[in-house]
Amino acid sequence: MAEVNNNNNNNNIEEESSINLKELLFVMLNNWHYFIICIVVSILIFFTISKFSTPQYEAKATILIKNNENALSQLSLLDNSFGGGNKSNFQNEIGQIQSYTMTKRAVKSLDLYVNYYQKSNFQKIEIYKDSPFLVELDMFKLQTVEHPIKVEILSKDKYILSYDSKENARQYDYGQDMLLEDKINFKGKNKTLAFGEWYESDGMKFRLLMRDEVNSSSDYTNIDYYFVINDLDLITKDFHSTQIDLINKESTIINIAFKYPNQKKAVDYINMLCKIYIDITFEEKNYMNTSTIKFVDAQISNIADSLANAEIKREEFQVKNNSIDLGGDAKFLFDKANELETKRAEEYAKTQYYDYLAKYISSADMDDGVVAPAVMGIEDHLLNNLVKELATRLTLKKSMSITTTPKNVQYQKINSEINSLKSQIEENIRSLKRVSTLASNETTRQLNIFNTELNKLPSTQRNLINIERQFKFNDEIYTFLYQKRAEAEIARNSALPDHKIVDEARVALKVYPKTALNLMIAILLGLLAPALYIFIRFQMNNLIESKADIEKISKAPIIGYIPRIPENESKLVVFAKPKSQITESFRSIRTNIKYIVGKGKNQVILVSSAMPSDGKSFISMNLASVISLSGHKTIIIGYDLRKPKLHHFFNLKNNAGLSTYLIGKDSLDEVIQHTEFNNLDIIASGPIPPNPSELIDSDENAELIKELRKRYDAIIFDTPPISLITDA
Structure with a gap:
């Protein structure tokens, strides 16, 4: 019986609930005008917000990051010891792309020192490449930044320049790439200038140039233009917001996305950022080849004068002595001299390299790449391996310094390994220099014997052999260095980038405001707001209105x-x-x-x-x-x-x-x-x-x-x- 009563009670509750819902529905239908009013108001608010909101456009590019045998493979070994593996390698590459340094390089490469605007319907619109004029800054002068400068075009030849007074204006030194602490005050100006004429006042120096592609039939008068000279640090912060995602977990292809109010600028920036990343990583890959060429060029420059002097003496001697016949003994001494000078040239080149390497590892920064011993004809297996390991870790350190701090565990481990390698290289250099000294001493001993025999020859033959010895010594070194430079140049030019751009950004799509979604939300809010109001009023209503x-x-x-x-x-x-x-x-x-x-x-x-x-x-x-x-x-x-x-x-x-x-x-x-x-x-x-x-x-x-x-x-x-x- 109790069960029957409970069922009856439940039925009554369900019936009452259904009646309440039905009653609520009737109340809402009776207040239909609230819904119409709220929907109309919501749509009007939506269109107002859409009209005056700053739009955002998203540009996307795709890059393939390859696993090479240099930086990434070495970093993989290091990361594996910490349990990071390839994931950490990949994050380092992503961190490098998103770094402030990379962003600033892209901003500079695009010459984003000036922003151009046009006023329209109480809004400012950035016109970027659509501006009819360009602002050329004097980069050797301080420039007042973040202050709007108005431009009224009178004709294709003249314009009116004006700006308001400002206190505590900031100045930027583009030469030193820094914002100055000192501030200046200046009064507003209004001046008529010719396009191409330099303007210098109030901490600014620039000139306006009419774009070549401007159509002479177009009318740019009666349009409010203005431009702003940018603080590079501020503009870099505006661009320092790239988003990077993997296409899938199994690949090393990444999507790089960037949002910005100007559609064309978003596309240009993301493409420039990708290009700079590819160029930098390619430069790092050719780090050793480039350093070798620089080192060899310096050595060639040093030996060139000696070779030129030796060649002049040789030519002068040949002019004075038309034909000299070297007898059997003289011919033997001449050949022996060439052989000994070749050995001496080889040992000299090695000694020069050892001195260079010792100086390099003792320097504080070691920014320039290290030259490999094998390039200079040094076949010592241990030294070649040590220098190669040092070059790899220096590259990793440089890459990680962009994305990590000196307190990072992996960064500190790389520093520790670099110091250990430097100590081993120093010890190895000392050992090799001892060997080279012994070889040089032996060559000197043989040359002393040669000189004793040489003094027995007639003076003309003796002078010829000495001149040829000097020329041979410098020529051997010069030829050797040019050969090594050619090898390094071939290696550099034949190298391919480790990464490549799969898809460049072409069109930046509008992502804010999302018209369709916002319109749907506006209609939904227009329905929800009155429904909620009526529901609350219905629930709180204590009036007796019905049976x-x-x-x-x-x-x-x-x-x-x-x-x-x-x-x-x-x-x-x-x-x-x-x-x-x-x-x-x-x-x-x-x-x-x-x-x-x-x-x-x-x-x-x-x-x-x-x-x-x-x-x-x-x-x-x-x-x-x-x-x-x-x-x-x-x-x-x-x-x-x-x-x-x-x-x-x-x-x-x-x-x-x-x-x-x-x-x-x-x-x-x-x-x-x-x-x-x-x-x-x-x-x-x-x-x-x-x-x-x-x-x-x-x-x-x-x-x-x-x-x-x-x-x-x-x-x-x-x-x-x-x-x-x-x-x-």
């Missing part, structure tokens, strides 16, 4: 409905309009009361409500009137002793009434007043007493009701509101 509202808060049966009447109509509607709908409503209530009370019983009815002006008196007098029309003797009593008004509706006096009866001043017959309608009497409230509650609670009131039951078939009490006073 269901009464049934929710009370178990008392409902005996009828009374519609509202216009304010200007008679309140005694039962007598004024006996055939009206409202009169029929009172007849229905009369019938229901009779059904509830039963036949043959006196009807004692109290009419009250929670608040004033709810219609208590209106209900009381019309209910009494409709009962009297059925032939029942009826009396209505005005129990609102604080605010008497019932007598007004019947045009009766209020000098005697309930209050005078309860205090014993008047008898019952004296306070009962007969109305103009049959079977309907009234006891007015009477004069306002000082103690209404005590009078109503008195025994006289109980006696009054008892006596009236004997005289009348129906007694109607018109009472005050129950929520404000206790009389009711």
Whole structure:
């Protein structure tokens, strides 16, 4: 049985819930105009925001990052010791692309020293390459930055330059690439200038040039142009916001995306950034070849003068001595001299390299690449490996310095390994120099023997051999160096970049504001806002507006409905309009009361409500009137002793009434007043007493009701509101 009751309760709850939802739906449908208004307002707000919002365009490019055997492979070994592996390699490359240094190089490469704008409909629009003029800065002069300078084009030859006064203006030194701490103040200017004419004032020096591609038929007058000289640090920060993502986890192809208000500039920047990244990594790959060429060029420059002098002496000797025949002994000494000079040249080149390498590893920065020993003909396996390892780690350090701090664990490990390699190279150099010294000493010993034999020859032959020895020595070194330079040049020119651009940025797509999405959101908000408002108002509504509202808060049966009447109509509607709908409503209530009370019983009815002006008196007098029309003797009593008004509706006096009866001043017959309608009497409230509650609670009131039951078939009490006073 309990289970059945629970099911019934659940059904009632579900039914009530469905009724509530249905009621809520009807409320929303009845307030449809709110939805229309809110949707229109939301769409207007959307279009306003879209109109005045700064658009954002996204440019994308794709780069293939290859795993090479140099930097990435070496870094992989290092990262694996920390558990990073190839993921860390990849992050280093991404970090390098996103670095501030790389961004600034791209900004400089694009010559983004000046921004160009055009005013249109209270908005500033960056026109970038669409500006009819270019601003050429004097890069050797300080420039006032971040201050708008207006340009009014008068013709293709002249324009008006103007700008406002400014205090504490900042200046940028493009030569030193730095923003100055000192600030300047200047007054506004307005000056007519010719295109191509230099302007210098207030910490600025520049000139405007009309673009070559400007169409002579185009009219650029009456258009508000202005430009701003950029603080490179600020403009770099604006561009320092690239987003990089892998296409998928299995590949090393990345997407580089950049958002910016100007469509063309976004495309140019992302393409320039990719180009610079490819160029830098290619430069790093050719680091050793480039360093070798620089080193060899320096050595060639040193030996060139000696070779030229030796060649001049040789030519002068040949001019003076047309033909000299070297005999057998002289020929032998000549060949031996060539052999020894070749050895001496080789040892000299090695010694020069050892000195260079020792100086290189003792320097603090070691920015220039190191030359490999094998390039200089040094075949020592250990030294070649050590120098190669040093070059690799220096490249890694340079790459990591862009993306990490000196406190980074991997960065510190690379520094430690570099220091260890430098120590090993220093020890190896000392050992090799000892070997080279021994070889040089042996060559010197043999040359001393050669010189003793040479002194026995005639002076002409001896001079020829000495000149040839000197020439041979310098020529051997010169030829050797040129050969090594050619090899390094071939290696550099035949190298290919480790990474390549798969797809350049072509068109920057608009990503903000998203018109379709924002319009949908605007419509959704236009629907949601009034729906939420109506829902909250519906949930918080404590007004009684329907039968269901009464049934929710009370178990008392409902005996009828009374519609509202216009304010200007008679309140005694039962007598004024006996055939009206409202009169029929009172007849229905009369019938229901009779059904509830039963036949043959006196009807004692109290009419009250929670608040004033709810219609208590209106209900009381019309209910009494409709009962009297059925032939029942009826009396209505005005129990609102604080605010008497019932007598007004019947045009009766209020000098005697309930209050005078309860205090014993008047008898019952004296306070009962007969109305103009049959079977309907009234006891007015009477004069306002000082103690209404005590009078109503008195025994006289109980006696009054008892006596009236004997005289009348129906007694109607018109009472005050129950929520404000206790009389009711």
